[in-house]
Amino acid sequence: MLESIVFSVLNGLLYGMLLFMLASGLTLIFGMMGVLNFAHASFYMLGAYCAYTISSYTNFWVALIVAPLFVGFLGALTERFGLRNVHKHGHVAELLLTFGLVYVIDELVVLIWGQIPVDYAIPPSLDFTLFTLFGTSFPAYRGFILCVAILMFVAIYGLLVRTRVGMIIRAALSHPEMVGALGHDVPRIFTLVFAFGTGLAGLAGVMAGNYYITEPGMAFSMGPIVFVVVVFGGLGSLGGALAASLIIGLVTTFAVSLNYSIADLLAGIGLTLGNESIVGGLAHIDLSRIGQMLPYLMMVLILIFRPRGLMGARES
Amino acid sequence: MKHYKGLVRRAVAAVGIAAALAVPAIGSAADDTIKIGYIDPLSGPFANVGDAGLKHFKYLAERINADGGILGKDVEIIGYDNKSSAQESLQILREAADEGVHYVTQGNGSHVGGALVDGVEKHNRRNPDNRMVFLNYAAVDPALTGEKCSFWHFRFDANSAMKLQAITDYVAEQEDIKKVFLINMDYSHGQAISRIAKEMLKEKRPDIEIVGDVLHPVGKVKDFSPYVSQIQSSGADTVISGNWGNDLSLLVKAGSQAGLDTDWYTYYAGGLGTPTALGKAGAGHVKMVTEWQENLVEDYDAPELREILEEFEQRYDGIEFYYLRIKTEMDMLQKAMEEAGSTEPLAVAQALEGMTMETPFGTVTMREQDHQLLQPLFISTFSEDYPKYDSEGTGIGWVMDAKLEAADTAVDSVCEMKRPSS
Numbered sequence: 001m002l003e004s005i006v007f008s009v010l011n012g013l014l015y016g017m018l019l020f021m022l023a024s025g026l027t028l029i030f031g032m033m034g035v036l037n038f039a040h041a042s043f044y045m046l047g048a049y050c051a052y053t054i055s056s057y058t059n060f061w062v063a064l065i066v067a068p069l070f071v072g073f074l075g076a077l078t079e080r081f082g083l084r085n086v087h088k089h090g091h092v093a094e095l096l097l098t099f100g101l102v103y104v105i106d107e108l109v110v111l112i113w114g115q116i117p118v119d120y121a122i123p124p125s126l127d128f129t130l131f132t133l134f135g136t137s138f139p140a141y142r143g144f145i146l147c148v149a150i151l152m153f154v155a156i157y158g159l160l161v162r163t164r165v166g167m168i169i170r171a172a173l174s175h176p177e178m179v180g181a182l183g184h185d186v187p188r189i190f191t192l193v194f195a196f197g198t199g200l201a202g203l204a205g206v207m208a209g210n211y212y213i214t215e216p217g218m219a220f221s222m223g224p225i226v227f228v229v230v231v232f233g234g235l236g237s238l239g240g241a242l243a244a245s246l247i248i249g250l251v252t253t254f255a256v257s258l259n260y261s262i263a264d265l266l267a268g269i270g271l272t273l274g275n276e277s278i279v280g281g282l283a284h285i286d287l288s289r290i291g292q293m294l295p296y297l298m299m300v301l302i303l304i305f306r307p308r309g310l311m312g313a314r315e316s
Numbered sequence: 317m318k319h320y321k322g323l324v325r326r327a328v329a330a331v332g333i334a335a336a337l338a339v340p341a342i343g344s345a346a347d348d349t350i351k352i353g354y355i356d357p358l359s360g361p362f363a364n365v366g367d368a369g370l371k372h373f374k375y376l377a378e379r380i381n382a383d384g385g386i387l388g389k390d391v392e393i394i395g396y397d398n399k400s401s402a403q404e405s406l407q408i409l410r411e412a413a414d415e416g417v418h419y420v421t422q423g424n425g426s427h428v429g430g431a432l433v434d435g436v437e438k439h440n441r442r443n444p445d446n447r448m449v450f451l452n453y454a455a456v457d458p459a460l461t462g463e464k465c466s467f468w469h470f471r472f473d474a475n476s477a478m479k480l481q482a483i484t485d486y487v488a489e490q491e492d493i494k495k496v497f498l499i500n501m502d503y504s505h506g507q508a509i510s511r512i513a514k515e516m517l518k519e520k521r522p523d524i525e526i527v528g529d530v531l532h533p534v535g536k537v538k539d540f541s542p543y544v545s546q547i548q549s550s551g552a553d554t555v556i557s558g559n560w561g562n563d564l565s566l567l568v569k570a571g572s573q574a575g576l577d578t579d580w581y582t583y584y585a586g587g588l589g590t591p592t593a594l595g596k597a598g599a600g601h602v603k604m605v606t607e608w609q610e611n612l613v614e615d616y617d618a619p620e621l622r623e624i625l626e627e628f629e630q631r632y633d634g635i636e637f638y639y640l641r642i643k644t645e646m647d648m649l650q651k652a653m654e655e656a657g658s659t660e661p662l663a664v665a666q667a668l669e670g671m672t673m674e675t676p677f678g679t680v681t682m683r684e685q686d687h688q689l690l691q692p693l694f695i696s697t698f699s700e701d702y703p704k705y706d707s708e709g710t711g712i713g714w715v716m717d718a719k720l721e722a723a724d725t726a727v728d729s730v731c732e733m734k735r736p737s738s
Contacts (some may be wrong), residue, residue: 003548005547007541007542008545011539011541011542012542015538015539018492018539055434080367115363115364115367116588116589117562117565117589117593119595119710121595121596122601125481127573129725135548136548136576137573137574137575138572138574139574141573145551150481178487212538212539212566212569212648213565213569213593214560216590219538220361221535221538221562222538252542253539254542256542257545257546285597286530286531289531289532289533291533292533292537293533294535312497
């Protein structure tokens with residue numbers, strides 16, 4: 001039992017931190033610019049594919065630096081030549097632009113790298129066992145992912161709260177005219193924020209692409225859950241995104257390892273339920289079969305009872 | 317000027333006559349071909365799989381045509397995109413019938429296969445002079461040759477229960493297997509495997525303990541490590557899974573990262589893209605049950621298949637020859653047409669029923685009772701130490717562990733076939 005709890009916590013933390021890497025950029029862009037970037041998971045996919053190509057010519061460490069920068073650069077182009085132009089037509093136009101971008105990036109990835117998964121592997125220097133616990137080995141790469149995610153959180157937080165740049169960025173959001181009057185180039189700040197956010201998505205892609213599988217469906221499979229994290233944590237809140245990522249990571253993991261159904265619980269207190277009726281049938285479904293649904297259920301509940309999310313600032 | 321006008325008129329007339337001559341020529345050429353409608357996804361998330369299947373058919377049809385065709389006619393493969401939808405497929409079926417297609421083939425998804433069995437059955441009842449035959453190369457739901465069986469449907473892939481029969485036969489012989497874990501996708505295919513595997517193992521090796529039986533959501537799980545922890549703590553030495561695509565690759569990868577030391581018995585580890593996604597994580601541990609893998613041509617010295625696999629891969633830039641059963645399908649269709657001396661669907665279907673054919677790996681039989689092909693199946697392991705051909709350039713290839721003779725793969729069917737009277 002202890003064994004299963006320890007591993008569920010470790011697995012949940014790791015999945016949560018991976019979600020956070022992806023969600024932080026999205027929530028940052030939303031918090032700063034009010035743009036909900038539908039194409040966020042597509043930038044994540046681009047990060048993984050770029051890392052694959054770059055690491056096949058050089059090595060993983062170069063890819064770790066260059067791929068996020070490149071994805072961030074693409075993000076900057078998107079903001080400068082796309083979003084900025086449609087900004088005057090309001091948020092719906094911006095939303096539609098990022099929505100269209102999802103399909104464009106999807107098709108581009110298939111055109112360039114093909115339909116079949118690419119062989120983006122964990123670098124040999126990180127491909128060893130960090131420690132062994134209860135007979136299960138804990139790979140070094142997982143430890144590396146955890147470290148990078150924690151560093152990322154500290155760095156973003158420090159940047160926004162502790163530095164002058166962060167102050168200007170935050171000011172540009174609440175009082176753009178004033179910041180502009182003080183001589184700062186507000187549109188350029190927006191471009192930088194968008195580039196930074198997409199760069200973070202790219203970094204998440206570099207880290208997760210080899211841990212999972214780099215294939216054209218990866219954006220589609222990751223997209224919805226990231227939105228859940230951001231909505232659950234509160235749109236625009238970095239701390240909320242971290243908390244939500246960890247909660248969702250742990251909940252989905254524990255749901256699988258606690259392979260119980262409602263019927264089992266009832267049996268524990270002396271009630272038995274046949275599975276003939278609809279209610280009985282539902283009660284006999286194992287928690288692990290619906291575990292992947294729980295985050296979505298949590299999102300619905302939080303939207304009903306606390307629409308601004310765990311730590312969101314906005315009411316709407 | 318007048319002269320010029322005349323010239324134009326003459327030119328128009330000449331083109332007109334040429335066109336008038338050309339049209340019947342095209343028409344008669346079309347009548348001279350045997351059209352096979354290929355109904356599978358050619359767009360959307362499974363486009364790559366559908367596209368690879370179409371290439372197999374086109375390539376094999378070309379080979380037949382180069383040898384003089386069937387009864388002097390060329391075989392023509394027409395690709396229809398069904399977007400993985402049963403509804404769309406029925407629409408296509410009507411379209412194809414109007415275009416004079418009498419043979420349709422499909423494989424991806426038993427829900428589509430089931431709709432086509434019904435659709436063809438209805439079509440043939442209403443249009444007895446324009447019948448169709450459905451050749452199924454990959455939809456493996458046992459029901460299609462069981463309770464839903466039809467005279468007009470022929471299945472060239474071993475169905476799900478037969479593959480499980482092969483796996484459990486092999487597992488039963490491995491003395492060191494004591495604890496088996498079942499993990500499958502939560503839909504009809506996975507549920508059937510979970511059910512049938514338990515029945516078969518109980519019968520063949522009652523001492524084997526089923527230490528886990530898990531169904532997980534289809535295509536939704538990103539992180540399989542909690543499932544792997546479960547397998548680990550169950551103490552299983554063997555895992556049986558009908559998973560395919562990313563659900564299989566992610567599962568095996570998560571297992572390898574956690575140092576899980578079990579054997580994986582799978583259906584689809586050799587599927588398009590899966591060997592690449594598995595990479596080193598799968599080497600030595602992953603097994604599959606199939607009618608074909610490339611290194612069998614070395615084990616059985618089959619020069620024709622060797623030529624096919626090498627030419628195919630070269631022609632289609634890295635896509636590997638994966639469906640031997642498509643070749644079996646085309647060869648049997650050819651044989652049936654030649655025996656019947658006609659391409660008329662009823663005569664061909666009657667000839668196909670009960671037909672036997674020699675292949676490099678043994679005799680195959682189209683079982684008369686339910687139109688299920690019985691063919692030898694192989695258990696193979698994904699290994700770094702392979703005879704000749706690696707898979708998708710990964711440096712890891714398939715090595716044969718065991719062959720199951722066609723007769724041993726047979727599973728009883730509940731089919732009560734209704735045959736047309738004329």
